Amino acid sequence: MTAATQSMIEARHTVKAFGQGDHIVRALDDVSITINKGEFFTLLGPSGCGKTTLLRLIAGFEMPTAGHILLDGVDITDLPPNRRPVNTVFQSYALFPHLTVAQNIGFGLEMQGRPRAEVAKTTAEMLALVKLEPMANRKTSQLSGGQQQRVALARALAPKPKVLLLDEPLSALDLKLRKEMQVELKRLQQETGITFVFVTHDQEEALTMSDRIGVMSAGKLQQVGSPKDIYTRPVNRFVASFIGETNFLPATPVAGGLQLGCGAVVEGLTTAKPSVTLTIRPEQIRITPADDAGAIPATVTSLVYFGTDTHCHMALSDGAEVVVRVQSPASGEAGVRTGDSVGLRFQPAAAQVLED
Amino acid sequence: MADRGFSVSRLPGFTPTAMLVFVALYLPILMLVAFSFNAGKSVASFEGFTLQWFVKAWANDHVKDATLRSLVIAVVAASVATVVATAAALGTTRRKAFKGQTFIYVVINQPLMVPEIVTAVALLIFFAQIKVLTGYQGLGYLVTAHAAFCIPFAYLPIRARLEGMDLTLESAAADLYASPWQTFRFVTLPLLLPGMIAGFMLAFVTSLDDVVITLFVKSAGQDTLPTYMLGQIRRQITTEVYAISTVLLGLTVVLLTAFFLLTRKKD
Amino acid sequence: MASEAETRQVAASTRAGWLLSTPALVLLAFGAIGPLLIVVVYSFLLPGKYGNVEWGFSLDAWRGILFTRDIFDDTLVLADAHLSIFWRSVKLSTLTTLFTFAVGFPTAWFIATRPQKQRAFWLFLITIPFWTNLLIRTFAINEIIRSEGLLNTLLLWLGVIDRPLEIIYTDFAVFVGMTYVYLPLMVLPLFAAIDRFDMRLLEAGYDLYASRWQVLRRIILPIVKPGIIAGSILVFVPALGAYVTPRILGGGKQMMIGNFIELQFGQGRNWPLGASLSVTLLVIVTAALLVYVRFANRDREVNHG
Known part of the structure; x- marks a missing residue:
């Protein structure tokens, strides 16, 4: 296997600057990273380190100031989010309040213009996958936090994206539920084989769930490696003190x-x-x-x-x-x-x- | 009251003053409503319940005419105002501040800041010229004027709704393969609808209530309900006018209640 | 330092912002703002014989605000009638503002200190008169205070007075009427300000030995000042330009600026004077609004330390 087919996402020298004049903040400062197919990759760092910005660049919500983003070998830097085969689980879930659970899950497929039968079938599968069949016709506001979380997951998985982006999806849950969802997420990732890019500031979460971790700070990528590498062989003071x-x-x-x-x-x-x-x-x-x-x-x-x-x-x-x-x-x-x-x-x- | 503790927020005399204010606010209005059902002609005494003034008002061709005109103007003006205000609200909220945004905001809210009489005079002069130039005498002038001063009333609730709307919902739609138009059609618009209805209702009530601008802009024979009622004051206020007032008041209460239910925050 | 794509995004967003606002701006240009500019032009023209104007430059209309030509020797003399109209407008608007504040503040305070669930109800009670036709509310107050109105009937019946009080068609009647119709405009912004007020500050005040009066004077009023200014502007501006209320309750004699302006377009047949008066009113109101913006901004800066 060549390197080109192995990598799912490649960010090349991406820079994202906000503000203008004297108030320019480099949220991402020349970050290059490669995320492999089928891996559970975590971007870990304190708030404001640029991890969410990187995620938004991959999703297409932000345009990089400089650099390129490649998806499965194709340059997608200039594609709008609706034309990228990438889906996001938002931190706030962003469930559509005017639609039912099933309509939320089927939304992406409908927008892609898939036949109605296929939308119904996939929606049913997804409901089963996240164990929410009885809730199909509820409004999302009637669900508990954990259930909303699962709807958001199902909605993002339904169109079978190449990459699933998760932006601190567990931060709103209480500790017990968070532990359950960590296991659940890992299961879903293994069952679907989809590449997961997971953003968190919780080092324990990162260590227990990830295949590989990218530690970020101040807009720069500090270290990339397996959880064990990161913990036992930190390359600098920041990584050593941030983890454990x-x-x-x-x-x-x-x-x-x-x-x-x-x-x-x-x-x-x-x-x-x-x-x-x-x-x-x-x-x-x-x-x-x-x-x-x-x-x-x-x-x-x-x-x-x-x-x-x-x-x-x-x-x-x-x-x-x-x-x-x-x-x-x-x-x-x-x-x-x-x-x-x-x-x-x-x-x-x-x-x-x-x-x- | 059972609670005899020291209440920090209680200030002496405030509650009685507030009670007096509420009584003073409602007593005159309720008197007016009561006497629109009064069998006698005098306001001084209530001589029994009747609906005759409502019947009489409705039988009056001037009233019918003015009512119809008021409704037509209010519906058209409020609709136009709602549509353009929605577009403007979409243009001026939730994007990076752009050059001229404050200018647009000031222009849109201008009818709220200029005394009505000044706008009325301005429109009188302006439309007088246009009438001379085009010869057109129709309702268009009133509709244009009403639509214009209704814009801020439609704009404010729509803008408030948009600002309260979670931006990530639209990101989520785009993420799920919705084109910009699909995002607007399937996410933004359905969520905005209560704000638009609220805006329409406020614009409608505003148009229906207007006296001063209508008075200056209308051509002969273009009385709306309020200008007709104002005209009647010269000939002593008739109980008929009370009846019309009661109906208008009822309409206002119904629309406002609906407005509150629509814009109420969910707990 | 922005990439081409970013620059394009910003440009597109700006273009969309303007494009979407255009219909509203065009409608306002024709139905509100554009005509205001014509008023300025008209204030420099000559009055036409049968209304409207004659196209010739003149400062008469501006002079006419304060002066009038003596019929006999054609000299300029101060127009007492005009001055008394201005004086009445300013006096009544100021009194209305002060009185609506005096009773509106306790009302707003009362509403804001109700339990959360009742608050919406009390607020609703203020909102209904606010949205009720101004004409209807003026009719209502007229019915109370006119000679054969409810107040006089009641007082006569009680034997407090033996002939009706002549309230209607006086300055006092206009003041009562304006207070009645503009009161909600004072209460609503005051409520908004008090609603944001942190009641724990009162506990701190009392804890530090302040009396109720000192708490009101030294803690509450300074903090809700933006609301007081907003309410005052919202009452003062329409009161100064009031037309309907003085027309009905002032009976055509106790004119305010609004009625005086209208007169120039009716019997007065002096459109340029009406125009110059309108511009004057607009300038006063704009000045008041600017003062408000100034105050509001300054307070915001102070609050953010």
């Missing part, structure tokens, strides 16, 4: 490794830069007794109880703060206490060197 909790420790290269501010040397890591930051996840650090000779000495400054886990805040000898996540001790067992002197150990391979 982590520790940052300044370090300088010395012979045989990197030296931390407290003097301890982490072996086996190298860099060409004069000073770097070492990032290490709290669950990758082990607490050892104070007399552990090879360990980094630290003092427990405070303990924060999280139920199954406890976060132990430590101070190193140079004052740097480190958080260590440990399982909360079983009842009767004594864990570490505030003021204790301890040692800290981690695998050098679990740490990541950040050069920014």
